[in-house]
Structures are given as C-alpha cells and as structure tokens.
Amino acid sequence: MGKITGEGLLIVLILVAVSTTDAQPKSLLINCGSNSSVNVDGRRWVGDMASNTNVTLSSPGVAVSTSTLSGNSIYDPLYKTARIFTASLNYTVKEVQGNYFVRFHFCPFETGEDFNVNKSSFGVVVNGLKLLSEFDVPGMISHKNMDLQSSGKNASSFFLVKEYILAVNVDLLVIEFVPTGGSFGFINAIEIVPVVGELFDGSVSKVGGGGGNLNLNGRAMETMYRLNVGGPEIQSDQDPDLWRTWEVDSSYMITENAGSAIKNHSNITYASMNDTSVAPLLVYETARAMSNTQVLEKRFNMSWKFEVDPDFDYLVRLHFCELDYDKANERIFRVYINNRTAMGNVDIFVRAGGMNKAYHQDHFDTVSSRIDNLWVQLGPETAAGAAGTDALLNGLEIFKLSRNGNLAHVERFDSADNLVGKSKARIWVGIGAGLASIAVVAGIVLVLCFCKRRRKESIDTKNNPPGWRPLFLYGGINSTVGAKGSAGTQKSYGPAASTRAGKRFTLAEIIAATNNFDESLVIGVGGFGKVYKGEIDDGIPAAIKRANPHSDQGLAEFETEIEMLSKLRHRHLVSLIGFCEEKNEMILVYEYMANGTLRSHLFGSDLPPLTWKQRVEACIGAARGLHYLHTGADRGIIHRDVKTTNILLDENFVAKMADFGLSKDGPAFEHTHVSTAVKGSFGYLDPEYFRRQQLTEKSDVYSFGVVLFEAVCARAVINPTLPKDQINLAEWAMRWQRQRSLDTIIDARLKGSYCPESLSKFAEIAEKCLADDGKSRPTMGEVLWHLEYVLQLHEAWLNLKSNETSFSSSQALRGIQDDGGLEVVVQEPSSHDEEVGLDLKQN
Incomplete structure (x- = not known):
C-alpha cells in the first residue's frame, strides 16, 4: 500500500441545483476507495463500495489505502483511502433533484511508479457541464503555495476551493472523471450537501451600469473565492448548515495596512430573513475598515486582487454589516470592481436598516480574454464630508459564470510549476508560427533538462527518499545556490554572474570581513536579512548585505538590485562593489556610507540635527540620483521605493540613492506607464499608482515630495500616536502649505537658521510633487532645478547675514x-x- 509523502489538499467543488422541491434532500457523504465508513467532523462518511446507498460506480477503478502527513485538515482521515481511475469513471447519484453542494476531496499520494501523481491529469463533467479540464492537482497546490509565499504569507496549509452552481432538473447526478490522454486521476472523498434557503436572486446588475441586469436562471457558476474579511478562517464545521469554508482575506490585499480589522460590539442579526443561508453570522461579526480615516486624503482605497480565468463573466458578492455607528452619514464610501464604480454613496447603516444588520450586494462584470485578474476596491466617497471618509467590508465572494455550457479553464504548469497558458502565452501573438514553434520547443527542452537536473540535485543533496513530494518542495531554498522565483522555481544566480559588474567574493572573504557575521557589526535589518559593516581589501570599509538563508523574502529583490546596480554608475547612487553566491549564501557588497540614512539625521536618534543647508543639499543629491535613473537609460528606471531610509549619506554628507530591489524599467516608448502590482512603502506610496496599478516616473516624484516634507518637519510619515489630523505627514503638511504657513510646523531645531524665502520655494516644490494627478507633477529634472535655486537663495541669505555680522563686529572695536x-x-x-x-x- 502507498504512503503519502506530502501535505494534503482539499479541493472543494460545490454544485447547487437551482430548482424547487417539496421534500428537503438529505446529505450524502462518500469515502472513496473503501467499503467501510468513517466519522469525520461529526458526520458519517460511507464507503463508495458499501451497499444500500444511492451511489453506483461505472467501473471499480483501483482502490488504494494511504496515510497522510498533512495534519492541517479536519478531513485528513478521509485521505487514507482513494480511488484511482485510468479510464472514464462515473459516480451516479440517485434522488438528488434539488439544491446541493457537491465537494470533491483530493489528496496526492504515492502508490508506486504506475501512478505518479505528479503526472496525473484529468477532467470532471457533471450532467454534461464541463467543470475541469486537464486538471493538475500538484500543480495547483504548488501554484497557490507560491502565490502565498510571494505575498509574504504562511503557506503551510493548502486548500483550493472551487464551487459550481448548476441547475439540475432531473432526479440524477452523474459525476464523470475523465483522464487526460494516457494519464490517470484520483478522488479521495465526495460530499453532497443540500442547500438551505435561497442563495441567489434571479438577476444581477452589471458593474458601471449600461449593461442592464444579468439573468442567472440556467447559468452555472463556479465559486472562485470566499473570504471572511478582517476575521479568522471559518472552518466548515462553523457553517453547519452548508459546511462552507471562509478564507482569511489578508493574503489577497495589495496593502494590508490600508485596512484595520474590527469586531462587533453587540449581537448581529440579518437585515432580511431571506438572507439567513447567504452567510453565517460569524462573517458579519468581523470586518475591515480603512486605516487612519481622518488623515488620509480622499484618494486611498482598500484593495484586493484575485487571479481569475479570462474570457468569463463574474459575479461579485459583497457582505456588509455596520459594526461601529448607530446613525446615518457616519461612514460613506464607494466600491470599485476592476477600476469601475460598482456602488456609490454607500451608507451601510441606511442600506441595512440599522447597526449590526447583515446584508449583501451582488454585481457582475466581464473579464476579457486579455485579463487574468479581478480587483475589488473600497474607498472614500469623494462627495462625503470629512466625518464620512471611511469604508467597511465584512465578507467577499467571487463566482465565475458558465459560458456555452462550460466552466473549465485549462491550467497548464511547466516542469517548474509555473502557470502557463494565460498572459505568458500572449507574448507570442504576432510572431511567425514557424519561429515561435522553434523557440518554444527549444525553450521547453532546455527548461525541462535544467529543471530535471536541478530537481535531482536538490533531492540528492537533501537525501530525500524517492516518491511523490509536493512540487513546491522540490529544490528547497537550502538545496541549491539561488532563490525561489515567485512561482516556486529555483532561480540560479550563477549564469548571470558573468554579466555583472563588481568583484566576486568568496564566502571565506566575507566571513573574514564581518568577523563571522558578528552581531555587533550589524548596521541595518530588512526583510532580506541583515547589513553588516565590514572591511575588505586591506581595511576598506564596506556595507555587506546578507540574505537570510532561511527565508525566501526579498530574494527576488536581491536579483533585481544586482541587475540594476550592475548597469548603473552615478555619484548619487550607492555603488555595488561585488557579490558572493556560495554555499546557499546570497551576499551583496556596497560602498560604505559612513553617515547612514537621511532619516537617522532627521529624527529617531541622538545624532546632531542637520542644518537647513545640509537638508537641502541631501535632497538635491537624491534628486540627482533619481533624475539619472529616470533619464539615464533608454526606457528609464523607476525606483518605486523612494524614502528617507533609502537615501544614504557618506562621510561628507553627500546623499546617494540606495535599495533598488523594487525598481522597474520604465514604460516602452509607445506606452505611458507600466502595469504592475503595487509595491512600495506606506506613507510614501503614490495614490494614483495605488488606485490604478499604473506605475510611472511621477510615482517616484510623489514619494520624493513626501521626503521633502519629512526633511522640513523631521517626523515620521505615519505616526498613529499623534492626533488624527496629524498622523499622516503628507496630509498634515499639505494642509499647512495650502495656507502658506508651513513654517508653523517646521522642525523646531531650524528656527532662525534658514532663509524664509528658500523655505517657501522648497515647500512649493513639495506641494507640486504631491499633486493628485501624476501629469500635474513636475519631472525629477524640474524638481532638481528648483531645489538648486532654493540652495542659492539660502546661500545668498547666509552671505548677507555674514556681511551684516562682520560690519556689526567692526563697529564694536574701539581705541587702537x-x-x-x-x-x-x-x-x-x-x-x-x-x-x-x-x-x-x-x-
């Protein structure tokens, strides 16, 4: 008998028959590959070969017994048996007319060379509706795991939920499993649960209007996501009527800090008794509301991003319940779906009919064949007063609607678990078929050979026994030199090394330079690891950045930084001296910046404060570095993480830009922006980029504007300990600047030592950098020109004061x-x- 060597996966496929019946159907729980029963989650699961059931199999297939190492699911006992099929296998279920949830459980296992689940591929068809095609269970496990890891989330448990809603008008449910080509498939358990109450109305309005309402009658659906927003995961046994699982939402958020989790203060009730089966009350007892609502300008949103299948219609269900306010007009906001307004002037208290009243709202939108993600965003209603600058969401569900009797979308994974067949496939559009074929075939052969060799090295290195392992575990971070890419592949740094500038250091040299990574030499810590002060080449000081060997976080940024600094050279960019990639280590060596970060000289340390002239000169140096980035290459480079901790000062207080891990090449000549996921630092982030996911050089300009205000006021850009109107530096400073009174909040240590006119001009530049519309902001070259003018004004003022002082002193001398x-x-x-x-x- 086989033995499970990987973590279990529950894949849930839910089918709801939309019809009416007088008698309430009963649940049917099937333990596949067994003729015995087992008690799990308080329910009894009957073997699929047991007699006296309404289930028949078209063929026996192969029944196997396994064991599981999952330990992460209440359903683990079900994964000890499975049924394998190498040909079409039908489960026919009688007396099921009505509304049902049908869940399929899959847990990969090893049964010998004849059934390698890494090569398993099959489809699922129910009553003629195609649900899955070329379904690759390990590939889906690995893909989701890498998505979680790339967003910095815990990926120790992997559950993939797919839900299908189907109109069944016959007293029969036929579930057909169809292997792909010469492959095979498997199934561990099936549960069929009757739906209580009504889940959907007959029609749904289209996002943005203009498209009328969509009639849901006869439309099959697949549930793509079900989230408990702002709260913990809700297990299936906590939703005892329908046994649904609700995920945590944070892994799907672009910026988790944009929304704060809140809980209810009293009992929750449904706004309508028709909604009692829509979601359990647990969903409405927690929520996520906007952070720092009284200080954020009315531009920031709470945003969730979801990967979806292209060329389908989607129904988005939003769950609301006002938990804080007991009257109207206290919380008013807008809802955006795919950057279009779905709901405006939303006041939950008014729409639900009071506080602690749960209700939901449905909308649908179409995702074209060129798009594979869906955005849901909540933000302030621009017409609302300051008190209403807020938003709240309790739960979120996304359903895919069938098209032409089909809900299947083929997910293909290459040998390194990268998802292909979506946006990547479009790269080849327009290329001649012959050339594309040759390139693709050659590429596949090379990738397969490379990955096979790397995977073998990884397994050999760790002395792993043969057999199935989840694909995301192959070639772990400790097994080879390199970093994991976002899709779980080993990304080798070696081949690129020959193209890099700088010296290749041995690990022995690095250990000697840092006294074996002495903790007393640590001068900085980040998500990538630690930065040490070291000495190289006979006493030359250097900053040595070492990636944490026990974590993936930041390793992709490491590679980006190497690539960027290898081709960039400028007096106001920190220079890369060299690197080390040896024995699982990834280390970068930079020139040492003796005076540390600009922020450390502004606040938060006991260092002497910078003079006004030094602050202006530091800003000029940083602006020169950014101007070079924006203009020094064919397409320019966007830094994407401009902040005072990334502006370093050398022994002469010359400022240089650092940390290029998030940098991106600018848009191509014919484009105005780069479409990319939002990354950056909260407080410095360009709201236009945050809202539209369109990166431009003006995004750096906005962040630099925040830096300018930080240099003036010498305080953190976000400080939640301050009064609400002062928490956000950009908003607070802009409010004073619009009154032309920025000198009211200037760093007290600068009083009397700066030219008032230079401060005025400096503040005007910062104000222009923070314009709402990126097109209204100056370029970095224009910012640099104005800052140099500010410095000239201040130096002229200093010279004038010096002359006045000299004249005054000469009058004091008497009697020679x-x-x-x-x-x-x-x-x-x-x-x-x-x-x-x-x-x-x-x-």
Missing part, C-alpha cells in the same frame, strides 16, 4: 593703541560679539 598692543573695547556685546572678542588676543 600704538604701544605694541591691541585694546578691545566691547560695549554691551551680543553673543556673536563675544565670540569675535574671544578670538582677539593682546599682542
């Missing part, structure tokens, strides 16, 4: 004697006069 000495007479001297007098000595 001719007896070989100098008599100093000071009448009521000022502090400056005293300093001058101290420098004069009698001959």
Whole structure:
C-alpha cells in the first residue's frame, strides 16, 4: 500500500441545483476507495463500495489505502483511502433533484511508479457541464503555495476551493472523471450537501451600469473565492448548515495596512430573513475598515486582487454589516470592481436598516480574454464630508459564470510549476508560427533538462527518499545556490554572474570581513536579512548585505538590485562593489556610507540635527540620483521605493540613492506607464499608482515630495500616536502649505537658521510633487532645478547675514593703541560679539 509523502489538499467543488422541491434532500457523504465508513467532523462518511446507498460506480477503478502527513485538515482521515481511475469513471447519484453542494476531496499520494501523481491529469463533467479540464492537482497546490509565499504569507496549509452552481432538473447526478490522454486521476472523498434557503436572486446588475441586469436562471457558476474579511478562517464545521469554508482575506490585499480589522460590539442579526443561508453570522461579526480615516486624503482605497480565468463573466458578492455607528452619514464610501464604480454613496447603516444588520450586494462584470485578474476596491466617497471618509467590508465572494455550457479553464504548469497558458502565452501573438514553434520547443527542452537536473540535485543533496513530494518542495531554498522565483522555481544566480559588474567574493572573504557575521557589526535589518559593516581589501570599509538563508523574502529583490546596480554608475547612487553566491549564501557588497540614512539625521536618534543647508543639499543629491535613473537609460528606471531610509549619506554628507530591489524599467516608448502590482512603502506610496496599478516616473516624484516634507518637519510619515489630523505627514503638511504657513510646523531645531524665502520655494516644490494627478507633477529634472535655486537663495541669505555680522563686529572695536598692543573695547556685546572678542588676543 502507498504512503503519502506530502501535505494534503482539499479541493472543494460545490454544485447547487437551482430548482424547487417539496421534500428537503438529505446529505450524502462518500469515502472513496473503501467499503467501510468513517466519522469525520461529526458526520458519517460511507464507503463508495458499501451497499444500500444511492451511489453506483461505472467501473471499480483501483482502490488504494494511504496515510497522510498533512495534519492541517479536519478531513485528513478521509485521505487514507482513494480511488484511482485510468479510464472514464462515473459516480451516479440517485434522488438528488434539488439544491446541493457537491465537494470533491483530493489528496496526492504515492502508490508506486504506475501512478505518479505528479503526472496525473484529468477532467470532471457533471450532467454534461464541463467543470475541469486537464486538471493538475500538484500543480495547483504548488501554484497557490507560491502565490502565498510571494505575498509574504504562511503557506503551510493548502486548500483550493472551487464551487459550481448548476441547475439540475432531473432526479440524477452523474459525476464523470475523465483522464487526460494516457494519464490517470484520483478522488479521495465526495460530499453532497443540500442547500438551505435561497442563495441567489434571479438577476444581477452589471458593474458601471449600461449593461442592464444579468439573468442567472440556467447559468452555472463556479465559486472562485470566499473570504471572511478582517476575521479568522471559518472552518466548515462553523457553517453547519452548508459546511462552507471562509478564507482569511489578508493574503489577497495589495496593502494590508490600508485596512484595520474590527469586531462587533453587540449581537448581529440579518437585515432580511431571506438572507439567513447567504452567510453565517460569524462573517458579519468581523470586518475591515480603512486605516487612519481622518488623515488620509480622499484618494486611498482598500484593495484586493484575485487571479481569475479570462474570457468569463463574474459575479461579485459583497457582505456588509455596520459594526461601529448607530446613525446615518457616519461612514460613506464607494466600491470599485476592476477600476469601475460598482456602488456609490454607500451608507451601510441606511442600506441595512440599522447597526449590526447583515446584508449583501451582488454585481457582475466581464473579464476579457486579455485579463487574468479581478480587483475589488473600497474607498472614500469623494462627495462625503470629512466625518464620512471611511469604508467597511465584512465578507467577499467571487463566482465565475458558465459560458456555452462550460466552466473549465485549462491550467497548464511547466516542469517548474509555473502557470502557463494565460498572459505568458500572449507574448507570442504576432510572431511567425514557424519561429515561435522553434523557440518554444527549444525553450521547453532546455527548461525541462535544467529543471530535471536541478530537481535531482536538490533531492540528492537533501537525501530525500524517492516518491511523490509536493512540487513546491522540490529544490528547497537550502538545496541549491539561488532563490525561489515567485512561482516556486529555483532561480540560479550563477549564469548571470558573468554579466555583472563588481568583484566576486568568496564566502571565506566575507566571513573574514564581518568577523563571522558578528552581531555587533550589524548596521541595518530588512526583510532580506541583515547589513553588516565590514572591511575588505586591506581595511576598506564596506556595507555587506546578507540574505537570510532561511527565508525566501526579498530574494527576488536581491536579483533585481544586482541587475540594476550592475548597469548603473552615478555619484548619487550607492555603488555595488561585488557579490558572493556560495554555499546557499546570497551576499551583496556596497560602498560604505559612513553617515547612514537621511532619516537617522532627521529624527529617531541622538545624532546632531542637520542644518537647513545640509537638508537641502541631501535632497538635491537624491534628486540627482533619481533624475539619472529616470533619464539615464533608454526606457528609464523607476525606483518605486523612494524614502528617507533609502537615501544614504557618506562621510561628507553627500546623499546617494540606495535599495533598488523594487525598481522597474520604465514604460516602452509607445506606452505611458507600466502595469504592475503595487509595491512600495506606506506613507510614501503614490495614490494614483495605488488606485490604478499604473506605475510611472511621477510615482517616484510623489514619494520624493513626501521626503521633502519629512526633511522640513523631521517626523515620521505615519505616526498613529499623534492626533488624527496629524498622523499622516503628507496630509498634515499639505494642509499647512495650502495656507502658506508651513513654517508653523517646521522642525523646531531650524528656527532662525534658514532663509524664509528658500523655505517657501522648497515647500512649493513639495506641494507640486504631491499633486493628485501624476501629469500635474513636475519631472525629477524640474524638481532638481528648483531645489538648486532654493540652495542659492539660502546661500545668498547666509552671505548677507555674514556681511551684516562682520560690519556689526567692526563697529564694536574701539581705541587702537600704538604701544605694541591691541585694546578691545566691547560695549554691551551680543553673543556673536563675544565670540569675535574671544578670538582677539593682546599682542
């Protein structure tokens, strides 16, 4: 008998028969590959070969017994048996007319060379409706796992939920499993649960209007996502009527800090008794509301991004319940789906009929063949008053609607678990068929050979026994030199090394330079790992950045930084001296910046404060570096993480831009922006980029504007300990600047030591950088020109003060004697006069 060597996966496929019946159907729970019963989650699951059931099999297939190492699911006992099929296998279920959930459980296992689940591929058809095609269970496990890891989430448990809604008008449910080609398929368990109540109305309005309502009658659906927003995962046994699982939403958020989790203060009830089966009350007892609502300008949204199948219609269900306010007009917001308004002027209290009243809203939208993601965003209603600048969401579900009797979308994975067949396939559009075929075939052969060799090395290195392992575990981070890519492949740094500038250091040299990574030499810590001060080449100081060997986080950024700094050279960019990639280590060596970050000289340390001139010069240096990035290459480079901790100062306080891990090449000549996932630092993030996911050079300009205000005010860009109107530096400073009173909140240590006109011009530049519309912001070249003018104004002011002081001091000298000495007479001297007098000595 086989033995499970990987973690279990529950794949849930739910079918709801939309019809009416007088008698309430009963649940049917099937333990596949067995003739015995087992009690799981308080319910009894009957073997698929047991007698006296309404289930028959078209063929026996192969029944196997397994064991599981999952430990992450209440359904693990069901995964100890499975049924394998190498030819079409039908489960025919009688007396099922009505509304049902049908869930299929899959847990990969090893049964010998004849059935390698890494090569398993099959389809599922129910009553003639195609649900799955060329379904690859391990590939789907690996793909979702990598998605979680790439977003920094825990990926130790992997459950993939697919839900189908089907109109069944016959007293029969035929579930057909169809292997792909010469492959095979398997199934561990099936549960068929009757639906209680009504889940959907007859029609749904289209996002943005103009498309009328969509009639749901006769439309099959697949549930793509079900989220408990702002709350913990809801297990199936916590939804005892329908046994649904509700995921945590944070892994799908673009910026988790944009929304704060909140809980209810009293009992929740349904706004309508027709909604009692739509979602359990647990969903409405928690929510996510906008963070820092009183300080964020009315531009920021809470955003969730979902990968979906292209060329389908989608129904989006939003769950709401007002948990905080007991009257109207306290929380008003808008809902956007795929960057179009789905709901405006939303006041949950008004729509639900009071506080702690649960209700839901449905919308549908069409995703074209060129798009494979769907966005849901909540943001302030621009017409609302300051008190209403807020938004709230309790739950979210996304359903895919059938098209021409089909819900299947083929998900193909290459040998390294990368998802193909979506946006990647479109790269070849327009290329001649012959050339494309040759390139693709050659590429596949190379990838297969490379991945096979790497995978074998990984397995050999770790002395793993043969047999099935989840694909995302092959070639673990400790098994080879390199980093995991976002899709779980080993990304080798070696082949690129020959094209890099800088010295290749041995690990022994790095250990000697850092005294074996002495903790007392740590000068910085980030998601990538630690930065040490070291000495290389006979005492030359250097900053040595070492990736954490026990974590993937930031390794992709490491590779980006190497690539960027290898082709960039400028006085105001931190220089890359070299690198080390040896024995699982990924280390970068930079020039040492003796005075650390700009932020450390502004606040949060006991370092002496910078003068106004030093602050302006530091901003000029950073602006020169950014201007070079934007203009020094054919397409330009967008830094994407401009902030005061990424502006470093050398021993002469010359500023240089650092940390290029998030940098992106600018748009191609014929494009105006780069479409990419939102990354950056909260407080510095361009709201237009955040809202539209369109990156431009003006996104760096916005972030630099926040840096300018930070240099003036010397405080954190987000400080939740301050009063609400001061938490966000950009909004607080802009409010004073619009009144032309920024000097009211200037760093107190600068009082009396700066040119008022230079501050005024400096503030005007910062204000222009923070314009809502990117097109209204200046270029970095224009910003640089104005900052240099600010410096000239201040230096002229300093010279004028110096001349005035010199003239005043000369008037204080009286009575020159001719007896070989100098008599100093000071009448009521000022502090400056005293300093001058101290420098004069009698001959």
